[in-house]
Amino acid sequence: MTVDLNDLGSTTLRNESDVEQKLIYPLLTAQEWLALPERAVFSKKYLPPATIDKGSGRKTGYFPDYSVWLNGFPVLIVEAKSPLEEVGEGFREAQLYAHEVNKAYPTGIAPIQTVMCTNGKVVRVGSWDSHDHRDYPVTELQIGSSARSELIERLGTEAMQQQADRTSARFRPTQTFRPINAIGGDPTLNRRLDLNSFATDIAPLIRMFFVSDSAEKIDDIIRRAYVSTNETTKYDTILESFLRDNIKKIQDPAAKPISTTANREELLTPELRRFQQNLPATGHMQLIIGSVGSGKSLFCRRYQRFLQPEDVKNSTYWTFVDFNTAPENLNDIETWMCRSFVQSFQDNHPEMDLDDPETLERIFAPDVNRTTKLYRRAGESEEKIRIRVAEALSKCIDDPQKFSQEICRYINGDQSKVVVVVFDNVDKLDSGDQIRVFQAAQWFRAKTRSFCLLPLRDETYERYKNRPPLDAFINAIHFTIEPPRFIDVVRKRLELCLEYIANSAPKTLSYSLPDGKKITYPATRLGEFLKTLYLDIFRSGRRISWLLEALAGRDVRHALEMFTRIIMSGHLDERHITGTVLGTEKFRIRDSTIINVLMKSDYVYFDNSHGFLSNVLYANPKWSRHSNFLVFEILDYLVKRRKEVSPLGAQGYFRVSDVISYINRLGFAPDDALDALNYLVVQGLLTPDHFGKKALNEEDFVRAHASGFVHSRLLLENIHYVAGIAPVTYLNDRNVSEKIGRLSLVNAGFSDTQFPRKKEIGSLLLEYLKSEFNRQAEEAPLFANLATSSRFLIRMIESSLDVRFRELGTGIEGGLL
Template sequence: MSVPAPDLAVGYSAISKLINDVKADSLDLNEADTRHRFIDRLIHECLGWDYTSTHLERRFNGDYSDYELGKPPQIIIEAKRAGISFEIPSETNKSIVRSLSSLFKLCPKFRAAFDQAQKYCSDRGIQVGVVCNSSQIIVFLGVRNDGIPPSEGKCLLFNGLDQVEKNFHRLWQAISPDAEHRKLLLADLASGLPTGVPVKLSSYLPGYPSFRYPSESQQSLRTLSDLLIEDAPNTLAVRKRFYEECYCESGALAKEAMVGKNILSARYASMFKPLPQNPTLQHLRSTPDDKYGLAPEVVAEALGRRPIVIIGDVGVGKTSFIRHLIYVKAAEEVENAIFIYIDLGSQANLGQDMHAFFLQEIERQLLEDHGIDIYEDHFVRGVYHGDLQRFEKGIYGRLKESAPDKFIERQIEHLEELTSNKVMHLQQSIMHFAKGRKKQVIISIDNADQRKLADQQEAFLAAQEFAANWQALVLISLRPQTYFVSKSSGSISAYPQRIMTISPPRVDLVLQKRLQFSLDLAEGRLPLDRLNGITIKLDAIALFLKALLFSLRNNKEISEILSNITGGNIREALELIKGFIGSANVDSEKIIHIMRSEGQYLIPLHEFTKQALLGEYSHFDARSSLALNLFDVRYPDQKEHFLASMIIGFLFTDGPKKSPEGFVHTDDLLAEMQTYGFVADQIEHALRRLTNKKLIETTERITFDEGLQGLVGDMPLAFRVTTIGVYHIQRWAPSFAYLDAVLFDTPIFDENHRKEISAKLESFDIRERYKRTVKFRDYLNECWSQITKPPVFFDWPTLRNTGTPSFVSVKRAIDTRQL
């Protein structure tokens, strides 16, 4: 039997026919007949469910559900024989929204059916439950997120076939395949935002989150770190040498990376299906023989009047690649070209029209860098020499001898008209200059990914125009998200067929080179006028830089955290290093004193971890921290403390549902988590949190927006884990430093544990911190014990034990201090 598409009009026609057929057949149907003659037809013919999306007699933990609808399952239907009629209390308002407790009091048979269906919902993480006996349909929430027990909630009661037909649109909204309409059911039966979740301990801290102000010496170190690491390399005096000494080839796989090489090497895989109309992604790694540092086929495409598009995640080194190209790899070609470098990160003003900015910036660079004034009289006449010859042969040509002044006036008016179109005038000027000097035009549009999506799209359109009509070789860098959205939506349809992807270099090598370069500046081995007169303070920053370099080279844990927690984002890794230098949470004076007296200092992992977790604040703040609180919850469900970790564990573990590039289909992921009793809304909320903090990533590289009720946005096709996510569960989650930080941001359901952990909550004394962190870990242990069937891909007790050495280390320090 064919199933009609989910359509309400079709459904109305089908339900009328079904009800007429049932009324004509007055037999006392058993459960199997009820299912075959009524519920099967209701599901498929009336509600529009496809047969491939429905499952009968599905076994779970020894129990069999009658129907499960959806992939992954969204609705449980418990069928009862037609002869079992539920006694329904009469109500004057005749509303189909009824209290479950009132039905239980009058009808124990319904209570038994409800308990059975609700158990299936709870066990399998399915939010909507239905009990049906062919003449009565009762829809309820088998799992709630508002702190109200399911048995104390409301239901939709369709009491009799006439009421089913009359209110069929409400039944459609509740249990048809249209998930958007199902939100109306939640509005009817739920109380809104999740409640029943205790307030976080941070609410008891005055002024949370409080900013920690650095001392004068710490602030001095911070200022100098900004100068040496960020500002100095961009100065004209050292720029070329900086890119010669500090550039690292992209795509080198980090030795300390905590995900497989197949995932790292396929960073941008699965963005597009392998269809003929979709572009080829080619990794951007040059060889010494490549012109401009680019593969020959890429240059060939560029010369074929298409821009070279370089896509890469934020901070992976797109700008470094382009600038290394300019100052080192293709320095000679750039020197002999008309080179225009447009930096949308630092040059364009917020709110400025992109089109106007491009024209303004090209005109400025032609004047300042190439000495071309596009409005200078002699230059303009050269550009439009052919037009002036045609003008002289035209109707005003006779004035040249009879009225020369009038002829010149008319000629100037003609030139004014030609130059009034700024776009065409710039184009003609550049092509004239390039042809006359026999120079290649190269235009690089950099840092477009630091602008909003609309600006990035406009930047690409400009690049396309320059390549197609200005006879220029054009490079433009974009984020994968921009590329995907633009290509998929059709707003930009003329992307080239070969797209260059850039993967991050090894983070540890980049940092070592950058810190060594900064040290050379601080110790005077490289000239920089801006450092004159501050030699005393430079001694302190030089010692700090030496400690960092020594630790990077000799402490594997430091290299590991920097390689993984930044996810290959070089920009973020540098920010972490700069933040560490001069942080109020770091005892910089101790480090400098030891360096002066002993000549070396190995920075321990916990000092770096503290900076990554807390940043500039006294306590963990979810909005500013690099870390995600894995143990935060949305529902009044203690086992949700482990949902985020279980998702990461599942994505990290190899299995048949995992693609070669490490992606797991969203439906498979939801279905797996539902088997542990989590509902779809719970799981999707966790997925959005994990995605926005980059612990996992999507095929489309999307992130989620903040709505009135939290993060919102459609679920993507698939997810995979990142190095950030793996580091969270394998290194941070069981450690003292992490648990000590996130306990303030975690709702504690058990009142006794909450009281114990809250004792002396404002104290920074390591003894008090140790006590409350141990109690917090004990609380998590008890929550884990409620998971009756733990997953094979994540085990909290095993993971917890790996963090024991960090607790032992803190306890040893406390005991030593007390002696």
């Protein structure tokens, strides 16, 4: 379709469809004309059908051809007619529809002030509720014409935005209130809680076995706490479905799943042997595909240290280029990559001293020989030749690309061995940067003839595998890796922990209670406590384990951090700990305790930055229209559609602009919706397709994370979560806010409010949300019918007040999962 934007009247229009596409849409959206944002212009069926009066009869199921929305309000109705029809009839229909829409709003508020109709010959613009109108011949719609100037003044972006702002101002609450401010504000919010007394004895074990990046027993962890394929258990059926099915299983015939046992690995070894036998001039690139935290790095390091057969071990030099330390700007990534390779080579192979002149002469032998021959032929003395050689070596080692290339030449050329380069933590970059690194790794492989292992995120591979440059590997054999479960990872670490306690810990340990009483107990009871805690959390059928595994998603590091916070937290009742370690009572950890730890970590009060949970009632006081439903509506919209096919290949991804378009109809402003989407991404409840830290734009895609699933399905029916998020939730009712604040006060010496107070807080919040639902239904006519997620939210909070539902998840209907 070609449209001359300098002269809209020059286009031939034969029917109503031509009028819509070749005249109306360019007129509305082109920068040369009204310049309305494309995201603000919607075609038929965006608004609901209406019955309007048409002459002597009635017209049912009527949709306007276009509607323009700003700030969550319809501001313009546009009707198209065929060139064979009269413009007056279409103008009248547009007015009648605008009347139907406006009357759904509160008395005195009419968001649609203007309507437009054109039959391709005349553009008629007028008021929604009078006979006043102005006709503009289409032949006059040219750049520089008075018709253009008048249309822009009346219907352009600035005029329409002013109309939307006037409407919006009549609805926006004048103030918002945060309950915690009634009891001291941020100083109160940031009160810290001491770790439990038992944590002193646990802390050394945590450092040894649970902190992934800096564990003191890292070799033991890699060798003995790695969860091999044959040891991995299955998730609960529903959680298994959510965590795994949201990514389309890689079906390529060339995809080979990594399978490991305690002592063997069957895929990488044959590839390395083949490479060593042939030493191809182009090197080799081996992709390892899996999710963030699935264990790709751990697999590589475990293979290098413990699984290599002797023949492979004796013929390989391993290096690790860690992209955790890569520069933010990857424009000169090749140079950084080479410099990191040289440093890693020296760190991993100290026997080959790269500062030693003799070693350097062997590495740069071709350059040394060339320099020696040239200067010897020129008659230079041997002393001067040695100086010339030293100068040449100095230049070589100052060039990281040259240095990398010659190290590899020396290893695979002179020694006939293999340089293995692991490009580590590439999968933590956003998807675009991962592809950039893939290209740089290809360059490095070709230059150095090395065997390169490149971990890529599974979703990045699925998105780009059919596009350059990744399409070149579509038929190449690549390895896939599935992450172990939270329960399996923690179990293996605990086994090491218990063994250490049995063999190396002091015979007795002691700690002091808050009242000063000293407790001494056998060290073996520490292990028993940890084992009992683990078994209680993950006992069969307990939904709290869902919460933990979903929050961790498929990230092992995140899983370990949560478990350590639970066992060291001051929210863990010391009386129960004491009874357990002394053997006087059987330990049981309540759901409420775990939720408190996950919400608050080492703090007395919840905040989004304090723990692992997020506030799904969050409302930014800077939004143009305050609502505690917006975040949940977006989250639940994506959770419910998690199985739908995505243009990206992986399931459940939706374009940001499409999510905003849906939310727009509920009366939420697009800018508010975009801010809410960014909030959900930052909190880890949604995953963007680029996987980076940058803010979303409307062309990005997002999907619900497993954490978003449990936030939308489990937590709101738990009174401890509801009462925990209430103090930091901005409300627009001062009275309710202050009451919730006073009820939320935690007295000195305590770590939480009493259960009856939590029920009072929940009841206040519930009544407030019901009132807010009714207010928004009045202010945005489509909200009442479309806001099914908000209704579900209210039902969940109602169930949180039911004393029958003590354990997490017991009040949920199966169909809602």
